[in-house]
Every structure is written in C-alpha cells, then in structure tokens.
Amino acid sequence: MAPDRDLTFELTPGELREVARFALASAESVLPVFEDVCPHDLRPRAALDAARVFADGAPRRRLQRVASMDAHRAAAAAPTEPARLAAQAAGDAASAAYLHPIAKAHQVGHILRATANAARIAELASGDDPSVGLAEVAAASARATPVLVDVLRRYPAAPPGRSRVAELMRALDAALRERGH
Numbered sequence: 001m002a003p004d005r006d007l008t009f010e011l012t013p014g015e016l017r018e019v020a021r022f023a024l025a026s027a028e029s030v031l032p033v034f035e036d037v038c039p040h041d042l043r044p045r046a047a048l049d050a051a052r053v054f055a056d057g058a059p060r061r062r063l064q065r066v067a068s069m070d071a072h073r074a075a076a077a078a079p080t081e082p083a084r085l086a087a088q089a090a091g092d093a094a095s096a097a098y099l100h101p102i103a104k105a106h107q108v109g110h111i112l113r114a115t116a117n118a119a120r121i122a123e124l125a126s127g128d129d130p131s132v133g134l135a136e137v138a139a140a141s142a143r144a145t146p147v148l149v150d151v152l153r154r155y156p157a158a159p160p161g162r163s164r165v166a167e168l169m170r171a172l173d174a175a176l177r178e179r180g181h
Contacts, residue, residue: 007102007103008101008102008103009101009102009103009154010101011099011101011151013059013060014147015147015150015151016054016060016096016097016099017054017055017057018145018147018148018151019096019099019110019111019148019151020051020054020055020093020096020097021055022096022111022114022115022140022143022144022145022148023051023089023092023093023096023111023114023115024048024051024052024055024093024096024114025143026089026093026114026115026117026118026140027044027047027048027051027086027089027090027092027093027114027117027118028048028093029118030082030085030086030089030117030118030121031044031045031048031086031090032086033082033083033085033086033121033125034074034078034082034083034086034087034090036083037078037079037080037082037083038074038078038079038083038087041074041077041087043067043070043071043073043074043087043090044071044074044075044086044087044090044091045090046067046070046071047067047068047070047071047090047091047093047094048090048093048094049067050063050064050066050067050068050094051064051067051090051093051094051096051097054094054096054097060097060098064094064095064097064098065094065095065098067091067094068091068092068094068095068098069091070091071087071088071090071091071094072087072088072091074087074090074091075087075088075091081124082121082124082125085117085118085120085121085165086117086121088113088114088117089113089114089115089117089118090114092109092110092113092114092117093114095110096110096111099111099151101154103154103155103156104155104156105155105156105157105158105159106159107155108152108155108156108157108158108159108169108173109158109159109169111148111151111152111155112152112158112169112172112173112176113165113169115136115137115140115169115172116137116165116166116168116169116172117165118136118140119132119133119134119136119137119140119168119172120133120164120165120168122135122136123136123164130164133164133168134168134171136168137168137171137172137175138175140172141172141175141176141179144176144179148176149176149177149179152173152176152177153177157170157173157174157177158170158172158173
C-alpha cells in the first residue's frame with residue numbers, strides 16, 4: 001500500500017474492540033505510574049473505564065471521546081515523563097473506539113502508541129535500558145491477536161519520528177507486520 005493514500009475501508013465494531021483491548025492491556029499496566037505521581041487525578045482511570053466499557057461490548061459513545069480528551073489533558077499536566085506517557089496511554093485506549101478507517105500512517109499511532117508508551121515507561125524504570133523496551137515490544141507482539149494484526153495491515157507503516165516512543169512504535173509495527181509472513 002502506498003503511504004497515506006486516501007483509501008478508506010470498513011472497520012467493524014468487533015475489530016475496533018480488539019484494538020481497544022490491545023491498547024487497554026498496555027495502558028492498564030502503566031496506570032499505577034501515573035497514579036503514584038498524581039493520586040487525586042482520576043482522568044486516566046476514567047479513560048480506562050470508558051475503554052473497558054466499549055471493549056466489553058457497549059456501543060461507542062461520547063463517553064470514550066470525552067474520557068480520552070480528559071486523559072490527554074492529564075498527560076499534558078503530568079509532572080514526569082513516565083506519568084505523562086501513562087496518562088497518554090489511557091487516553092489512547094479510550095480513543096481506540098474512534099479509530100478512523102482511512103489509510104493514513106498517523107492512524108497507526110492510535111493502534112500502537114499506548115503499547116509503545118508502556119515500553120518506554122519500562123525502559124525508564126530500568127535506568128533507560130533500550131533492551132527492556134524491545135523486550136516489551138516483543139511481548140506485546142506475542143499477545144497481539146490475528147484480528148489486531150489484520151487491522152494494522154490495512155494502514156501504511158508507522159511514520160518515523162524522533163522520539164524513543166516513535167522508535168518503539170515502529171519496532172512494534174514491524175514485528176506485527178512480519179507475523180505470518
């Protein structure tokens with residue numbers, strides 16, 4: 001597929017729920033990083049609750065959009081990089097219900113960024129050891145379902161970026177696209 005063509009396709013509610021479950025698993029694992037630093041800010045937890053409601057079968061609603069935006073605002077206000085990344089992951093999990101079915105490379109971030117953030121948080125917790133982040137990427141790749149991989153393959157490859165999260169996202173994207181080939 002050529003990068004960023006205006007090719008649209010269908011995404012079923014079941015496929016969107018699978019994307020939400022994948023992001024939710026990563027975001028839930030790092031929520032304590034945010035809550036340890038900002039124990040009274042409930043916005044990322046609310047975003048995970050909204051993502052879970054959708055992933056468990058409820059229709060997508062305004063709840064997911066609002067909770068996602070609120071979690072991203074919490075990320076912007078977070079005092080540390082790990083807390084920012086954790087809140088952003090929560091927001092990404094909630095917004096997975098609204099993944100756009102258009103083949104644009106930036107959409108890959110909506111599928112994989114929560115997991116790349118969790119990998120970066122693990123790196124930072126280990127003293128910034130890049131092998132820890134890559135191990136997290138490998139573990140996430142192993143837990144990704146065939147449905148998630150199929151959805152991902154409808155989009156162009158993850159775009160390059162300068163941040164470590166972007167590098168981890170590209171590594172995860174490549175690992176998932178390699179599966180079954």
